[in-house]
Amino acid sequence: IEQWCEANGIEPPKRPSTSEPSKSASACSPAERSKIESLIQKLTSGGPEDQRSAAGEIRLLAKRNADNRVAIAEAGAIPLLVGLLSVPDSRTQEHAVTALLNLSIYESNKGNIVSSGAVPGIVHVLKRGSMEARENAAATLFSLSVIDENKVTIGSSGAISPLVTLLSEGTQRGKKDAATALFNLCIYQGNKGKAVRAGVIPTLMRLLTEPGGGMVDEALAILAILSSHPEGKAAIGSAEAVPVLVEFIGTGSPRNKENAAAVLVHLCSGDRQYIAQAQELGVMAPLLELAQNGTDRGKRKATQLIERMSRIREQEQQEVQTQTEHQAQNDDIQPPLIINLDIDT
Numbered sequence: 001i002e003q004w005c006e007a008n009g010i011e012p013p014k015r016p017s018t019s020e021p022s023k024s025a026s027a028c029s030p031a032e033r034s035k036i037e038s039l040i041q042k043l044t045s046g047g048p049e050d051q052r053s054a055a056g057e058i059r060l061l062a063k064r065n066a067d068n069r070v071a072i073a074e075a076g077a078i079p080l081l082v083g084l085l086s087v088p089d090s091r092t093q094e095h096a097v098t099a100l101l102n103l104s105i106y107e108s109n110k111g112n113i114v115s116s117g118a119v120p121g122i123v124h125v126l127k128r129g130s131m132e133a134r135e136n137a138a139a140t141l142f143s144l145s146v147i148d149e150n151k152v153t154i155g156s157s158g159a160i161s162p163l164v165t166l167l168s169e170g171t172q173r174g175k176k177d178a179a180t181a182l183f184n185l186c187i188y189q190g191n192k193g194k195a196v197r198a199g200v201i202p203t204l205m206r207l208l209t210e211p212g213g214g215m216v217d218e219a220l221a222i223l224a225i226l227s228s229h230p231e232g233k234a235a236i237g238s239a240e241a242v243p244v245l246v247e248f249i250g251t252g253s254p255r256n257k258e259n260a261a262a263v264l265v266h267l268c269s270g271d272r273q274y275i276a277q278a279q280e281l282g283v284m285a286p287l288l289e290l291a292q293n294g295t296d297r298g299k300r301k302a303t304q305l306i307e308r309m310s311r312i313r314e315q316e317q318q319e320v321q322t323q324t325e326h327q328a329q330n331d332d333i334q335p336p337l338i339i340n341l342d343i344d345t
Contacts, residue, residue, distance in 0.1 A: 028070075036061065036072055036075050041057055042054035055084055059095050069105065077099075078113055097125045110143070115309055119144070119157045124143060131171060134170070136167070138177040146184065146279075155191035164198040164203060175215055182195060200222070201223075205244070227262065227265075249287065257290055263279060263331055265305055275312055283305075
């Protein structure tokens with residue numbers, strides 16, 4: 001979240017501490033509080049234009065600092081903003097969802113946003129809003145999904161399929177927002193199958209091989225999570241991923257090497273065809289290098305693969321030896337002597 005805030009020019013949340021102030025400890029000045037109350041009044045009883053402008057101003061105030069995020073939530077803005085997610089005006093939708101995004105950066109606001117029924121409205125914007133609104137809706141879902149119980153709520157709200165769509169057709173920023181949301185949501189096992197059935201694997205494979213490679217980090221990270229799920233493993237295998245994974249194990253960044261190896265570990269579990277294919281593509285040399293000089297996780301994954309390949313080779317040698325012994329035993333057995341007696345009668 002801190003990285004996302006830095007990339008988008010938003011003051012990041014303060015790290016939690018034992019002395020974190022309560023919501024009522026907002027340090028907003030009286031003038032700022034008066035401004036916020038005026039904006040809340042516009043959201044409550046103003047016409048469409050007043051609501052649009054008020055949502056836009058709240059969006060900017062919530063972007064500015066944590067004290068504003070506390071004060072805006074205290075003033076009752078969250079349910080009013082949620083109500084604007086379903087209005088026909090696309091600009092109002094965009095302001096509302098982005099204001100909720102900025103408010104969600106303050107940890108204590110996340111639960112309030114979800115309990116106010118925001119998730120269905122955010123998903124609506126994700127499906128039908130302007131491109132900027134869709135991107136910010138995806139970023140909001142990512143922010144909210146930091147809380148584990150929200151992963152379940154968001155996953156069951158129909159969010160995953162439009163996130164996959166945004167991952168496929170969005171701008172570079174939109175793809176990254178969709179990817180971070182999908183990564184977080186798929187940490188929960190129950191969302192992995194939904195992502196696979198929504199077609200995320202072919203999309204991720206395209207991102208791995210597209211010119212420029214701007215989404216490689218995100219795509220490999222999501223594949224590493226999904227490969228632990230039976231449907232994910234099957235879909236990755238069907239996507240002919242082994243050559244791409246072997247390439248990244250050999251030439252990728254340290255993080256990409258470890259994630260590619262993690263995917264291959266799951267893919268090769270119980271499937272000799274993938275192990276054989278990886279060996280034919282020359283995976284052993286880069287695996288040995290990764291086991292020696294990779295990240296801690298990369299070393300573990302490389303070692304797992306090397307040990308698995310060694311066991312398979314030993315099993316194959318044992319099978320050949322057993323087959324040879326059986327053949328030798330058969331060669332030692334003489335066929336029975338058959339005597340034909342022709343008796344004239």
